[in-house]
Amino acid sequence: MFAFVAFAALMTPQAAAQEQPVEPYKIDPTNAGAAPFAGDGMARAFGGQDGISRIVDRFVTANFADRRIGEIFMNQDEVRLRRVLFEQFCYILNAGCTYTGRDMRAAHKDMGVQQGDMNRLVENLQAAMQAERVPFAAQNRFLAKLAPMRRDVVER
Numbered sequence: 536m537f538a539f540v541a542f543a544a545l546m547t548p549q550a551a552a553q554e555q556p557v558e559p560y561k562i563d564p565t566n567a568g569a570a571p572f573a574g575d576g577m578a579r580a581f582g583g584q585d586g587i588s589r590i591v592d593r594f595v596t597a598n599f600a601d602r603r604i605g606e607i608f609m610n611q612d613e614v615r616l617r618r619v620l621f622e623q624f625c626y627i628l629n630a631g632c633t634y635t636g637r638d639m640r641a642a643h644k645d646m647g648v649q650q651g652d653m654n655r656l657v658e659n660l661q662a663a664m665q666a667e668r669v670p671f672a673a674q675n676r677f678l679a680k681l682a683p684m685r686r687d688v689v690e691r
């Protein structure tokens with residue numbers, strides 16, 4: 536019983552939610568890979584920071600649980616990914632954030648991501664945006680911003 540309680544204490548959310556350190560890199564919002572939208576239309580279409588946060592959470596959870604691409608995410612730093620992906624989306628949607636993560640080439644280096652993996656990830660993002668009732672036109676504008684990043688993410 537005592538052992539179980541001690542184990543459970545180790546597994547508290549605080550203990551599990553530690554972000555792992557990464558190799559040093561230069562922090563620069565242009566690492567986000569796309570310039571932010573002008574105005575607040577896109578931020579509002581996504582429900583502001585609260586909506587973006589829910590979309591990122593749903594999206595990250597779906598990617599880790601995915602039978603097709605989950606293997607690529609397995610053993611990666613989910614805590615960090617949730618934080619910097621939120622920053623990236625919030626920054627690009629002009630919802631009042633800056634991006635402190637790595638650039639897309641460095642972030643996906645040697646992961647072996649293929650075009651089919653990218654397509655699957657986009658499907659998961661579409662489902663997350665749909666669940667948050669982001670208007671279809673705004674979904675597509677956002678996906679069009681992300682699309683050119685393919686060349687830095689997908690390996691050939």
Ligand code: HEM
Nearest residue numbers: 604607608611612616623636637642652653656681684688
């Ligand atoms: C346009 C498409 C994509 C965008 C915008 C994107 C965005 C990001 C960002 C912001 C990070 C974190 C960078 C950092 O840690 O500093 C990241 C890491 C990562 N991405 Fe992507 N990504 C894309 C495509 C993909 C695809 C297609 C896969 C695989 C199916 C993938 C798998 C991963 C994994 C496994 C990590 C590492 C997480 C970690 O180091 O903890 N990404 N991505």
